[in-house]
Amino acid sequence: MRWRTWISAGALLALLWSGTGTGAALAETARSETGRTGMAAEDKLLLEKGLQLYEIDQELARITVQEAGLQEKIAAAQRDAEAARTAADEARKHAARVIRAYNMGERDSLWGLLFSIRSFKDALVVMDYLQMILVRDRKALKGHTAAWTELKAKTAGLEEDAARLAETKSRYIRQRERMAALQQEIDAGLARSAEADKVQEEMRKLSQSWREEGIPLFRTYFRALAKALKELPDAVMNPGAQTTGGKPAGQFMLDGLNASFRITDGQLNAFLLEQNELFRHIRFRFEDGRIIASGTQDGTEVLLEGRYELAYKGGDPAKPYIRFRTGKLEYNGFQLPDTTIEAFEKEFDLGIYPQLVSSPFLKLQVTGVELETGALHILLKLAL
Structure with missing residues (x-):
């Protein structure tokens, strides 16, 4: 058992410190060897x-x-x-x-x-x-x-x-x-x-990889997502809006003074792909009160996890909207700190604003949000 452990450790060190390890290679090595x-x-x-x-x-x-x-x-x-x-x-x-x-x-x-x-x-x-x-x-x-x-x-x-x-x-x-x-x-x-020196070198390489590849990639995704989400309410609430393949972008229901806005994770993925080819590499899913987006592009793995919640612009109760709160960001399997999450949240707004849909007939106000496995519901009411 001891010699097997030493061989396994040696193989790991060879992979980690071969000098060709990018962030993706480091993450893959750690995933394959962790536990052994x-x-x-x-x-x-x-x-x-x-x-x-x-x-x-x-x-x-x-x-x-x-x-x-x-x-x-x-x-x-x-x-x-x-x-x-x-x-x-x-x-x-x-x-x-x-x-x-x-x-x-x-x-x-x-x-x-x-x-x-x-x-x-x-x-x-x-x-x-x-x-x-x-x-x-x-x-x-x-x-x-x-x-x-x-x-x-x-x-x-x-x-x-x-x-x-x-x-x-x-x-x-x-x-x-x-x-x-x-x-x-x-x-x-x-x-x-x-092998402290080699570990330090790999830490330096990972930071460099994140700075030169990870940050630009995350910014690209966040920017595209923020832009697409601004168009989402209009796509769901406009009866003529269709996603690729002729499928509805979502479902808008009106019942008296109450209304609801519903979209499944499959519909969201189809909508995002229609908005930007970039989303061919990443998939969203709704589960357990969370939204999880994960995928791989050019060997780089990204993961975003968060949730939607009711919030108020500037703390004004008259200005409710649906805010996205990021809970986790991962780059090639490595979790990023909350400081990075806060920086991205300040730079990019991933909120949903159905009340801003331009319609001469409907003036809506957000009243709540519910997330179930496979579907997102936004609750609304007519503003009189």
Whole structure:
């Protein structure tokens, strides 16, 4: 048994470190050997951690850029707030003089001019003079209100930016701590390995493969998927919409004030393929409350897993939509960290918006979403 284990481990090392291992080859080796030797599972885990370490480092770079942008924005907001504060002070002083004049009766003497009018010409002059004073007084009071409102807005914006900066710094610290812990785990794993240098080289190759091949491929798929999903509600709700082969794109049902939007995973795959030939390499399936997309293109394996949920744009209850939340991303069998998922979610919107379907007769509002094995249901109601 011992010599068989050593032979198996040796074969694995030869495959892993032959110098020709791409991310796909590494993943295939790990899959074929895991369970037969403890070495393969540990090596695969090390490679995965190395990839996650690389991605967290990229997240730190993004946070650094975001922090610098926020600091510049805060500096500009501080200058604007200071200018608004100066303007508000001047407007307040002017308004105070006007109010004091009315309170002390200084304006009463002006009205007394009306009793000194001796001719129609005098009346016109006095009325013009009084109107000019009243306009200036109103302008001063309005100016004070406007300046104060602007100052409050600038101050509130500054506080929001400062809070965002604090959260960004906190996120940076958390990711740094996470990165340090992950690095310690990798160092410990490498210390146990008899071929630490070769393992490190394979980690470098995997990160390079992900950067040069994986990221562009995932972006291509996400971009195509986001574009197709924007067209999906119209295809389902338009009776004339057909997918390849003359089959319906989905099913739209109207029952009184309630409506529903239903599509099977087979219909979704047909629709996506009609939208873009790229989806010939990847298949979607609905199961257990999850949406799973997996496939292989040019030897690169991709996997996306997530779910749809009811959400609100900007937290506004009047703007519901169906949001996609990614739970897992895998590249050639290696799981990517949540930082990568968040970055893709920010860059690409995979939500579904049936309420945006242009129809002069139907105005819809999303009320819920249900996912069963093989089919996705979106619940709607007529917006009156």
